[in-house]
Amino acid sequence: xxxxxxxxxxxxxxxxxxxxxxxxxxxxxxxxxxxxxxxxxxxxxxxxxxxxxxxxxxxxxxxxxxxxxxxxxxxxxxxxxxxxxxxxxxxxxxxxxxxxxxxxxxxxxxxxxxxxxxxxxxxxxxxxxxxxxxxxxxxxxxxxxxxxxxxxxxxxxxxxxxxxxxxxxxxxxxxxxxxxxxxxxxxxxxxxxxxxxxxxxxxxxxxxxxxxxxxxxxxxxxxxxxxxxxxxxxxxxxxxxxxxxxxxxxxxxxxxxxxxxxxxxxxxxxxxxxxxxxxxxxxxxxxxxxxxxxxxxxxxxxxxxxxxxxxxxxxxxxxxxxxxxxxxxxxxxxxxxxxxxxxxxx
Amino acid sequence: xxxxxxxxxxxxxxxxxxxxxxxxxxxxxxxxxxxxxxxxxxxxxxxxxxxxxxxxxxxxxxxxxxxxxxxxxxxxxxxxxxxxxxxxxxxxxxxxxxxxxxxxxxxxxxxxxxxxxxxxxxxxxxxxxxxxxxxxxxxxxxxxxxxxxxxxxxxxxxxxxxxxxxxxxxxxxxxxxxxxxxxxxxxxxxxxxxxxxxxxxxxxxxxxxxxxxxxxxxxxxxxxxxxxxxxxxxxxxxxxxxxxxxxxxxxxxxxxxxxxxxxxxxxxxxxxxxxxxxxxxxxxxxxxxxxxxxxxxxxxxxxxxxxxxxxxxxxxxxxxxxxxxxxxxxxxxxxxxxxxxxxxxx
DNA sequence: AACCCCTACCCAATCGATTGGGTAGTCAGG
DNA sequence: CCTGACTACCCAATCGATTGGGTAGGGGTT
Numbered sequence: 017x018x019x020x021x022x023x024x025x026x027x028x029x030x031x032x033x034x035x036x037x038x039x040x041x042x043x044x045x046x047x048x049x050x051x052x053x054x055x056x057x058x059x060x061x062x063x064x065x066x067x068x069x070x071x072x073x074x075x076x077x078x079x080x081x082x083x084x085x086x087x088x089x090x091x092x093x094x095x096x097x098x099x100x101x102x103x104x105x106x107x108x109x110x111x112x113x114x115x116x117x118x119x120x121x122x123x124x125x126x127x128x129x130x131x132x133x134x135x136x137x138x139x140x141x142x143x144x145x146x147x148x149x150x151x152x153x154x155x156x157x158x159x160x161x162x163x164x165x166x167x168x169x170x171x172x173x174x175x176x177x178x179x180x181x182x183x184x185x186x187x188x189x190x191x192x193x194x195x196x197x198x199x200x201x202x203x204x205x206x207x208x209x210x211x212x213x214x215x216x217x218x219x220x221x222x223x224x225x226x227x228x229x230x231x232x233x234x235x236x237x238x239x240x241x242x243x244x245x246x247x248x249x250x251x252x253x254x255x256x257x258x259x260x261x262x263x264x265x266x267x268x269x270x271x272x273x274x275x276x277x278x279x280x281x282x283x284x285x286x287x288x289x290x291x292x293x294x295x296x297x298x299x300x301x302x303x304x305x306x307x308x309x310x311x312x313x314x315x316x317x318x319x320x321x322x323x324x325x326x327x328x329x330x331x332x333x334x335x336x337x338x339x340x341x342x343x344x345x346x347x348x349x350x351x352x353x354x355x356x357x358x359x360x361x362x
Numbered sequence: 363x364x365x366x367x368x369x370x371x372x373x374x375x376x377x378x379x380x381x382x383x384x385x386x387x388x389x390x391x392x393x394x395x396x397x398x399x400x401x402x403x404x405x406x407x408x409x410x411x412x413x414x415x416x417x418x419x420x421x422x423x424x425x426x427x428x429x430x431x432x433x434x435x436x437x438x439x440x441x442x443x444x445x446x447x448x449x450x451x452x453x454x455x456x457x458x459x460x461x462x463x464x465x466x467x468x469x470x471x472x473x474x475x476x477x478x479x480x481x482x483x484x485x486x487x488x489x490x491x492x493x494x495x496x497x498x499x500x501x502x503x504x505x506x507x508x509x510x511x512x513x514x515x516x517x518x519x520x521x522x523x524x525x526x527x528x529x530x531x532x533x534x535x536x537x538x539x540x541x542x543x544x545x546x547x548x549x550x551x552x553x554x555x556x557x558x559x560x561x562x563x564x565x566x567x568x569x570x571x572x573x574x575x576x577x578x579x580x581x582x583x584x585x586x587x588x589x590x591x592x593x594x595x596x597x598x599x600x601x602x603x604x605x606x607x608x609x610x611x612x613x614x615x616x617x618x619x620x621x622x623x624x625x626x627x628x629x630x631x632x633x634x635x636x637x638x639x640x641x642x643x644x645x646x647x648x649x650x651x652x653x654x655x656x657x658x659x660x661x662x663x664x665x666x667x668x669x670x671x672x673x674x675x676x677x678x679x680x681x682x683x684x685x686x687x688x689x690x691x692x693x694x695x696x697x698x699x700x701x702x703x704x705x706x707x708x
Numbered sequence: 709a710a711c712c713c714c715t716a717c718c719c720a721a722t723c724g725a726t727t728g729g730g731t732a733g734t735c736a737g738g
Numbered sequence: 739c740c741t742g743a744c745t746a747c748c749c750a751a752t753c754g755a756t757t758g759g760g761t762a763g764g765g766g767t768t
Binding site for chain 2: 076077078079080081083084089098099100102105106108109112116121122123124125126140142143144145248249279280282283286305306309310311312
Binding site for chain 4: 391
């Protein structure tokens with residue numbers, strides 16, 4: 017309800033002050049701090065009159081002016097590889113929710129996981145004077161992050177973690193373990209992993225969680241059973257071709273660290289005459305909304321994407337408040353569906 | 363490359379001016395206008411010195427201060443039903459690209475297609491003093507838009523259009539026609555439409571384009587062959603159940619105005635023992651990335667989503683420049699795949 | 709010599725909110 | 739009656755960039 021004065025400008029503090037015959041600074045103090053400011057700043061009666069008029073005139077403070085003075089914008093920058101990745105889109109929804117609750121607004125930008133773009137987007141955000149950054153595209157090498165630290169910019173990581181920095185992620189190691197337990201108990205002994213991009217902690221942790229647990233269960237997982245790939249369907253297809261070409265006998269189960277890669281894998285398996293669910297089990301990760309909708313519903317590790325976003329925002333807020341924060345890892349759960357429900361122990 | 367002075371503040375115009383012994387206003391004029399300002403404002407030599415120093419110190423103008431003075435923020439607000447809808451996410455990528463080229467930054471917010479949220483989000487954006495809005499969630503009744511017009515806020519529509527307002531959309535009517543032509547030429551005569559939400563022009567136009575063309579080809583399309591639904595898989599499933607329950611004989615083709623609804627439809631058809639592609643053709647809309655990846659690849663109308671986003675941003679820029687702009691409808695193309703490739707004319 | 713016009717700048721107000729530092733006026737206690 | 743402590747405000751500087759309105763000095767014209 018932004019209202020305007022007779023001459024077409026938006027209502028300012030001074031307008032309110034003039035109308036009430038008091039000083040703008042008094043109005044500011046009344047509106048700025050909670051009702052607790054009545055002590056010292058103004059009488060209860062005046063405070064009430066001010067608040068009433070502000071409501072009536074639809075006063076909304078000018079964030080430019082406030083920011084200029086306070087050097088805080090209540091803006092947060094969010095950088096993600098791409099928003100058209102469903103996983104990141106949902107996390108962003110979580111961020112937006114939490115940001116609204118905390119009185120912040122957010123910018124998002126896509127970096128396509130390209131270091132050049134990451135820098136460029138970071139710079140645009142800083143030029144906009146954001147108070148802090150949520151980095152959703154961190155690479156494990158961390159060069160990007162060292163620079164931010166050096167420039168003294170408050171930030172937290174989301175989705176992907178890097179040791180030594182605050183982050184909100186899924187417990188990806190646990191996620192990998194859940195899959196290992198599941199496939200092992202279904203009787204599989206010859207498995208392969210479509211591991212994702214080696215620069216992303218999501219890929220590395222999920223793969224490591226799986227591999228370590230698999231070995232501690234007594235399973236074998238030779239080097240060539242782990243194939244690194246892109247996170248999309250095409251990446252999943254290529255990886256699966258590699259797996260099928262390189263292993264004899266073919267694995268009876270495939271764990272893809274990403275649903276879309278898993279979908280690509282299912283396609284290739286099918287076209288090689290292998291029935292997903294009976295000949296070969298497939299498990300994905302994230303439990304994106306398509307997983308359950310496929311003709312052969314895809315087993316997938318459900319990660320709390322919305323919560324990860326919310327948590328990232330809350331962490332960043334705490335960083336801005338000067339707190340020392342620790343990384344947060346949210347627990348995933350496994351959703352078993354047809355694609356891996358066939359019992360191979362028989 | 364935001365640099366800071368010795369005492370930790372970011373570099374300002376005044377810093378540059380002091381260092382060069384000239385007045386801040388001169389620096390502003392040199393940096394503000396292109397190189398064409400050398401005439402009148404400053405000597406070429408001074409201009410060069412200023413630009414050089416600005417580069418060296420990593421000067422980046424404070425948008426708060428500039429905005430406070432100029433009353434323009436170079437911020438645009440974008441409101442979409444939800445960013446986790448792939449279609450909108452891609453359009454937003456287009457917006458972001460175009461915005462960067464034009465020197466704007468963008469906010470996105472999700473409204474969930476809920477009028478209350480639409481208002482709330484609009485107000486937050488205006489409180490942030492955005493220069494204009496891109497509305498991606500317009501409802502055909504247009505009450506939301508009348509209010510914006512009344513409040514004198516520059517905006518354009520995206521994805522969905524409403525008569526009388528500038529917009530960047532897909533030519534959805536044409537899209538519907540393409541599907542009608544295709545299904546008719548494949549020999550189908552008994553078809554059904556999963557029509558989407560009746561408040562969205564995308565749904566209405568696609569359905570109308572299909573229905574009108576179908577009838578002009580000589581086809582029949584009774585009222586009960588058109589089922590309105592939500593845009594997601596669940597909506598598609600429900601609609602398909604309705605269709606299968608209500609029609610005898612079953613239709614040999616189904617057009618869903620949205621890929622996700624189409625995916626839901628394929629699931630239900632399959633579970634009713636109908637083979638998609640041979641028993642029943644299915645066509646979706648938008649050609650989102652999953653369409654081609656399904657076990658039975660889905661025919662779909664490809665809409666130029668990225669371009670729609672870019673166009674929306676460019677239109678808005680022109681609106682801000684005071685131009686009178688006309689709605690733009692971008693041409694879609696039909697991608698035929700297995701789900702509707704079976705020739706029923708036989 | 710008087711006049712005008714450039715060139716290359718400077719000056720100061722302004723945008724709207726915030727904030728450290730007052731100050732009248734009232735009341736109580738000594 | 740004086741002092742001190744409140745209460746309820748006011749004042750003015752400030753944040754950084756922009757912009758309409760100067761102006762000094764130099765060169766050219768008539």
